[in-house]
Amino acid sequence: MTVIVQPTGVEPADVLAVAREDAHVELSPAAVEAMAASRAIVDGIEASGRPVYGVSTGFGALASTSIEPERRAELQHALIRSHAAGIGAPMPREVVRAMMLLRVRSLAMGRSGVRPVLAQGLVDLLNHGITPWVPEHGSLGASGDLAPLAHCAIVLLGEGWVLGKDGARMASSEALHAAGLRPLELAAKEGLALINGTDGMLGMLLLAIADAAHLFTMADVTAALATEAMLGSERPFLPELHAIRPHPGQAASAANIHRLLQDSVIMDSHRDDLAHAVQDAYSIRCAPQVAGAARDTLDFVRVTAARELVSVVDNPVVLPDGRVESTGNFHGAPLGFAADFLAIAAAEVGAIAERRVDRLLDVTRSRELPPFLSPDAGVNSGLMIAQYTAAGIVAENRRLAGPASVDSLPTSGMQEDHVSMGWSATKKLRTVLDNLTSLLAVELLAAVRGLQLRAPMTPSPAGRAAVAAVEPFGGRPGPDVFLAPVLEQARAVIAGPELRATIEATVDRLH
Incomplete structure (x- = not known):
């Protein structure tokens, strides 16, 4: 079975197929096009020099701190490393695979301002059976599942851990090398886009x-x-x-x-x-x-x-008219209430x-x-x-x-x-x-x-x-x-x- 991710999203059955049956994943041409158009807007913002949260500023309580252009890629890498701060036993493989597919789904909708290569990086992990080691503790459900998603994202950088076949953890660099994959270099906004979502909860x-x-x-x-x-x-x-x-x-x-x-x-x-x-x-x-x-x-x-x-x-989201707006859509209240009920x-x-x-x-x-x-x-x-x-x-x-x-x-x-x-x-x-x-x-x-x-x-x-x-x-x-x-x-x-x-x-x- 192949799950093709469209800019309109995926179905619940798609998530189950990828999480539990190791279905193959592909990005549709329309999704690639939507991401490229969104990325062009972020590139234009960077060139203009105007301050935008997560692109040219710090995060959270550091949102008012301006980041020099030459350090913005460093900012995204530092974000992933600092937020991959979970602790405890690893989450089940099916949960992590569901979470990664859902992050691909979100990026593919073309509102996150990322390059298509970023979503493809997550797709490659799924298709090669590489499962990040995601500790059970770390998420508060806002701003989304920051720590769990950061533990997925750090594998794209060739850092962090993945689940080995025997259930033990191994260095992600070894897993990427064995699969013939190379670590990614993040551009402005991309680290934030990888972790600011409800994908763990939803999965x-x-x-x-x-x-x-x-x-x-x-x-x-x-x-x-x-x-x-x-x-x-x-x-x-x-x-x-x-x-x-x-x-x-x-x-x-x-x-x-x-x-x-x-x-x-x-x-x-x-x-x-x-x-x-x-x-x-x-x-x-x-x-x-x-x-x-x-x-x-x-x-x-x-x-x-x-x-x-x-x-x-x-958060922030990139709108088709060129605006980049802060939102609270990462808040997991709808999912938390539903799960509790x-x-x-x-x-x-x-x-x-x-x-x-x-x-x-x-x-x-x-x-x-x-x-x-x-x-x-x-x-x-x-x-x-x-x-x-x-x-x-x-x-x-x-x-x-x-x-x-x-x-x-x-x-x-x-x-x-x-x-x-x-x-x-x-x-x-x-x-x-x-x-x-x-x-x-x-x-x-x-x-x-x-x-x-x-x-x-x-x-x-x-x-x-x-x-x-x-x-x-x-x-x-x-x-x-x-x-x-x-x-x-x-x-x-x-x-x-x-x-x-x-x-x-x-x-x-x-x-």
């Missing part, structure tokens, strides 16, 4: 959107499996009950669960049983209301990310899943399933401690759901006196989603155990698919086994596409 948010969309559907799957295993009712998921409260996410989630519960001998066994509970617990009956609200939050986040993908995020939603999807796990394991509430889903409880503890693990993860997600975007701290001598913390918001969102994967894995295993224990009654097609996916590594109910590797493989089932594809082949496409 992580786009990756999180894709992950959340999949996990929210899998949450409907595990909720349906747990409902079936606990002899719950399908009636609360009837479409007419959700049409009278027309939240689109709720309707989609309810439709998924209702469809997944059809053609089940287990469900048929108690549908007309007058002794059956009139109402299921909230964690079952209200699953669409919680998961649906998360889906609606995800839709809002998608809209925010889509707007950012067509935005010029730089989605983290709250994802945390609750996991929290309600853990409550269903607890019910499945509790002999007083699981409708005749054995304690902790062990046929020989006492000597064996079954899934008791798996629920402990889930409870601990829920508690961590509650802490992570606290918003980062309200935690501004002033910097740069009070010039940058309000920042977004969008980098922190998007980074912790990814942790919440990783935790959600684990929580759904525990629910998947518990629900499958419950369905197995309902034999000889057979579950729904979705239930049969889940049992078939889990049994090869999870086995059948019996004596206790080393549970950690079972949970790890259950995580892989939740994260991967195979179980969902198998279910959809039987029950039609899920929302």
Whole structure:
């Protein structure tokens, strides 16, 4: 696959392809032309001698300091070196690749005043698989992701570090030499244009959107499996009950669960049983209301990310009429808010899943399933401690759901006196989603155990698919086994596409 960067931007699928599938990247002729025209304006400003922020002045609190023409290239190099000041473990490769592509996207829009060779330099890094070493700490989300982007930019200068194949860091000069690439010399404005953007935040948010969309559907799957295993009712998921409260996410989630519960001998066994509970617990009956609200939050986040993908995020910007204007478009508040909202939603999807796990394991509430889903409880503890693990993860997600975007701290001598913390918001969102994967894995295993224990009654097609996916590594109910590797493989089932594809082949496409 080849992603061609146009002056109008890129699509979310392009970012995922480059970040996760190593898609090849090219600059379109129109993008090269837009950058060349923008650069001509900056060259004209330099020749005129008039003061312009970032071109002929210092940065941040040093914006009023004039820089002599002969030192302006030095200024750009010094900017990159000083701003590559992150610390901590390296960010994942997919995040750095997404960030670099998004910076190429921004430069290619022709409002940053850079030479096309600068964007091509980032493209070359992507196409040669050279991933800068970007420490996890350093960005405040305004003026954009300065430190993370500087750690990408410094590699273009033949300085700094890159991720080696073994995960260790190596000198970027070695990586460039091995790829046949040469370091770049920056011109006026170019160092600033390389780092003044929301690309790290946006990259992580786009990756999180894709992950959340999949996990929210899998949450409907595990909720349906747990409902079936606990002899719950399908009636609360009837479409007419959700049409009278027309939240689109709720309707989609309810439709998924209702469809997944059809053609089940287990469900048929108690549908007309007058002794059956009139109402299921909230964690079952209200699953669409919680998961649906998360889906609606995800839709809002998608809209925010889509707007950012067509935005010029730089400072200053070069307008087609020759003006160079300072902006605040680098401020990450829209992305920080969106990430915080989605983290709250994802945390609750996991929290309600853990409550269903607890019910499945509790002999007083699981409708005749054995304690902790062990046929020989006492000597064996079954899934008791798996629920402990889930409870601990829920508690961590509650802490992570606290918003980062309200935690501004002033910097740069009070010039940058309000920042977004969008980098922190998007980074912790990814942790919440990783935790959600684990929580759904525990629910998947518990629900499958419950369905197995309902034999000889057979579950729904979705239930049969889940049992078939889990049994090869999870086995059948019996004596206790080393549970950690079972949970790890259950995580892989939740994260991967195979179980969902198998279910959809039987029950039609899920929302």
